[in-house]
Amino acid sequence: xxxxTVMLLIAAMVLGVSACGNSANKENTATESQMSTQEAxxxxxxxxxxxxxxxxxxENHKALWEKVFNSIDKSTVKDATATNYxxxxxxxLDKIKDKFTDDELKSLKEDVEEIKKLEDELxxxxxxxxxxxxxxxxxxxxxxxxxxFKAKDLDGNxxxxxxxxxxxxxxxxxxxxxxxxxxxxxxxLNKLNEELKEKGGQVIGINTDSLDGNEDGIAExxxxxxxxxxxxxxxxxxxNSEAGKYATSIMAFPTTIVLDRNGNIIGEPIMGGxxxxxxxxxxxxxxxxxxxxxxx
Amino acid sequence: xxxxxxxxxxxxxxxxxxIQAVATILTNIHLPNFFKGEIYRGDAKTVCVxxxxxxxxxxxTGACPIGAFQAVIGSSKFKFSYYITGFFILxxxxxxxxxxxxxxxxGWFQELLHKIPFKKFSTKKLKSLRYIKYGVLLIFVILLPLxxxxxxxxxxxxxxxxxxxxxVLEGAIPxxxxxxxxxxxxxxxxxxxxxxxxxxxxxxxxxxxxFCKWICPLGAIYALCxxxxxxxxxxxxxxCVSCGKCERACKMDxxxxxxxxxxxxxxxxxxxKECPTEAIHYQYGFGTDKTNLxxxxxx
Numbered sequence: 001x002x003x004x005t006v007m008l009l010i011a012a013m014v015l016g017v018s019a020c021g022n023s024a025n026k027e028n029t030a031t032e033s034q035m036s037t038q039e040a041x042x043x044x045x046x047x048x049x050x051x052x053x054x055x056x057x058x059e060n061h062k063a064l065w066e067k068v069f070n071s072i073d074k075s076t077v078k079d080a081t082a083t084n085y086x087x088x089x090x091x092x093l094d095k096i097k098d099k100f101t102d103d104e105l106k107s108l109k110e111d112v113e114e115i116k117k118l119e120d121e122l123x124x125x126x127x128x129x130x131x132x133x134x135x136x137x138x139x140x141x142x143x144x145x146x147x148x149f150k151a152k153d154l155d156g157n158x159x160x161x162x163x164x165x166x167x168x169x170x171x172x173x174x175x176x177x178x179x180x181x182x183x184x185x186x187x188x189l190n191k192l193n194e195e196l197k198e199k200g201g202q203v204i205g206i207n208t209d210s211l212d213g214n215e216d217g218i219a220e221x222x223x224x225x226x227x228x229x230x231x232x233x234x235x236x237x238x239x240n241s242e243a244g245k246y247a248t249s250i251m252a253f254p255t256t257i258v259l260d261r262n263g264n265i266i267g268e269p270i271m272g273g274x275x276x277x278x279x280x281x282x283x284x285x286x287x288x289x290x291x292x293x294x295x296x
Numbered sequence: 297x298x299x300x301x302x303x304x305x306x307x308x309x310x311x312x313x314x315i316q317a318v319a320t321i322l323t324n325i326h327l328p329n330f331f332k333g334e335i336y337r338g339d340a341k342t343v344c345v346x347x348x349x350x351x352x353x354x355x356x357t358g359a360c361p362i363g364a365f366q367a368v369i370g371s372s373k374f375k376f377s378y379y380i381t382g383f384f385i386l387x388x389x390x391x392x393x394x395x396x397x398x399x400x401x402x403g404w405f406q407e408l409l410h411k412i413p414f415k416k417f418s419t420k421k422l423k424s425l426r427y428i429k430y431g432v433l434l435i436f437v438i439l440l441p442l443x444x445x446x447x448x449x450x451x452x453x454x455x456x457x458x459x460x461x462x463x464v465l466e467g468a469i470p471x472x473x474x475x476x477x478x479x480x481x482x483x484x485x486x487x488x489x490x491x492x493x494x495x496x497x498x499x500x501x502x503x504x505x506x507f508c509k510w511i512c513p514l515g516a517i518y519a520l521c522x523x524x525x526x527x528x529x530x531x532x533x534x535x536c537v538s539c540g541k542c543e544r545a546c547k548m549d550x551x552x553x554x555x556x557x558x559x560x561x562x563x564x565x566x567x568x569k570e571c572p573t574e575a576i577h578y579q580y581g582f583g584t585d586k587t588n589l590x591x592x593x594x595x
Contacts, residue, residue, distance in 0.1 A: 178371050178372075178373075178450070180370070180446060180450040180451070180452060183446070183448055183450060184446065224448060227447065227448060228448075251334060251335045251337065252477070252478065252481070255477075268476055268477050268480060269477045270477070270480070270481075271477045271478055271480070271481040272481040272483075276483070278483070279481075282480075
């Protein structure tokens with residue numbers, strides 16, 4: 001019997017350790033993606049360093065180089081970034097070489113050679129950086145766009161995704177009738193909706209008891225909204241639609257997400273009521289960020 | 297007949313650890329969900345499991361009966377949960393605290409902790425603490441969810457929300473590890489309940505099943521059913537030599553020969569294993585008194 005318990009203990013421990021191992025793995029994958037941000041930072045630093053070197057070279061013969069720069073035809077500036085910057089400088093210099101003494105020309109040409117070398121180092125790094133950046137963007141967008149939808153509000157009026165694009169920022173709040181923290185925060189959400197109206201934003205509720213036009217669910221939701229004084233739009237989604245699936249996949253209520261005009265989900269979903277200081281701050285930060293971006 | 301009964305009793309008592317392990321796995325069958333950080337939400341979740349096992353455990357097969365009971369009586373639509381009460385009575389009558397000893401994952405967790413070498417203390421002098429669990433049942437599971445409601449008549453599951461360490465162990469901790477948004481939502485309430493969990497982990501090292509003995513409202517319900525349960529403990533007085541080994545073996549502080557069906561008996565069978573004359577065994581069916589053993593044989 002002792003053996004048995006010992007074996008059981010060992011089994012439990014192994015299970016425990018393997019569980020720990022797995023969570024450790026998880027962290028590893030997390031740090032891996034951080035590693036790549038670390039790499040990206042290194043890359044940025046290196047690029048910075050090389051550019052600074054180039055600048056300091058140009059700085060050494062500032063007066064002479066300014067002559068060159070002033071002579072450059074603005075329409076050719078595009079080439080400066082497309083090709084090796086050293087070649088670009090050499091070309092520009094060539095065009096006005098008569099204006100310099102031989103000594104001056106010599107030192108300028110030396111500068112050009114040095115810059116060419118630096119550029120050879122810099123170019124692949126810049127390519128790497130831009131590739132990395134475009135990867136990041138595409139990954140972000142693919143994962144977090146709220147699906148387009150055709151739905152009805154709780155009074156039976158048709159509503160579709162255009163309601164999102166009409167507003168700079170949309171706060172989507174998922175809730176159900178029997179969820180007391182959800183019901184609790186409805187007045188707060190209504191207040192937020194009033195504030196956002198002035199800034200070109202809105203709050204929309206998505207009630208998961210009212211999916212597929214469920215009449216009992218809608219009636220109850222409406223009476224709750226009325227009692228809590230929530231006047232903003234609430235939607236009844238079709239559970240088979242992509243947006244409906246998004247709603248039914250939510251497991252913690254209330255959940256609140258923030259969308260920009262293009263339906264991009266910005267930031268992490270907020271789980272739990274926004275009627276607590278920390279969540280509210282986080283929410284407002286995201287909203288301000290979207291509003292600022294929308295103005296640009 | 298008698299021999300067979302003894303065999304079954306001995307088997308159950310000896311392989312209890314394995315049965316607990318299997319019961320825990322069956323209660324939490326959706327293991328991959330631990331890594332996804334999602335909760336299983338299929339149809340089986342409308343059915344309760346017998347033991348204390350959080351609904352929000354990612355792997356949970358069914359609902360926690362204590363959680364479900366509070367959710368129903370706390371809702372604005374219902375004032376009483378007939379379904380869950382029926383479930384309590386059914387399981388209580390069929391098994392009683394056998395659930396605690398054999399099927400409850402949190403009971404097993406505490407037992408495993410108790411196997412870790414540490415200074416062990418007896419709970420014999422702390423018997424009065426046993427009554428706390430009836431208070432927890434009455435106040436946190438029934439009265440507070442029923443009476444403390446918002447303007448729409450909605451209450452909170454007070455036991456789950458403020459006390460239950462199983463919820464932290466099975467729900468909050470694994471979910472917050474795998475899910476960033478849940479992690480962001482952790483606050484004071486989590487800290488408080490994490491403290492409760494740590495307290496019971498430490499207590500479990502020193503005492504045998506402290507949560508079951510003192511706090512568990514589910515254990516309290518099954519305890520009340522122990523006397524009327526089909527599953528009973530029998531002491532064969534003809535075989536008993538009054539050596540007192542069973543009482544010493546009992547980690548739930550029950551005097552087995554005097555009260556074989558005491559509210560605190562979790563049917564673990566430690567007394568069965570310890571008895572030198574095999575005088576103690578489980579009996580299932582319509583119970584008869586230990587004094588008329590002859591009639592028993594006719595079953």
